[in-house]
Amino acid sequence: MQRESRKVSRRRFLKEATGAVGAASALTILKPRWVRGAEKEFGVVVLLGPPGAGKSEQSRRLTARHSIPIISTGDLLRDQVRRGTQLGLQADTYMKAGQLVPDSLMNPILEDRLSQPDCARGFILDGYPRTLAQAESLDALLKRKGLPPHIILLEVPTERLFKLLTGRRICPRCNRSYNIYFQPPQKENLCDADGTTLVQRPDDKEEVIRRRLDTYQKETQPAIEYYARQGRLVRVNGDQPPEKVAGEIESKLASQ
């Protein structure tokens, strides 16, 4: 299982999804869906990675290049809350308490969104799944839809992430952002454009960042191992300029 190639495991995923037997029938199902036709489907991309690894940036590039929507569960929840739906009201009580919204609420919201017409050719999941349980329920959902996902993991060394996140400083006047380690202002702690004293956002403080990175290790790492065990994880070096990361993602998607 561990040595199974990604292509084979994607075929297996689809086979299980459709109940098709034999490699040939799995292939004929694969072909029209992924290769042929004017309305070519792009597929589902699950973008995983620790906070600060550049998931949003890469989601934006993927959506621009392939015209498929980005699905962010955070945005979905906020939208449900704004519209005052039953699910939204329930989810809101968890969010207000700073707790993770349970899957029993999240899953129907996600399923509803993924059934919208703009998701028909494919979509990008940014920041989901966050846990092993979510990875498993996402698999169940995508199998029902017959859509095997590409699982991309952006890898960045923890020490570098820590500096990227805690080194961030913002100019409160013009919103320009700096990094004291990698992109410092010319004069210490002053904005290059207007000389305003730079500030650190509360979310970028060391203890907050440590907590976020710890949570990622504890909650999300098991989901990553789950995909890796099945030979479905595509690792991309996230520790390089965004356009290089994007290039690596594209070439790995093309070879799947």
Ligand SMILES: [Zn+2]
């Ligand atoms: Zn400024």
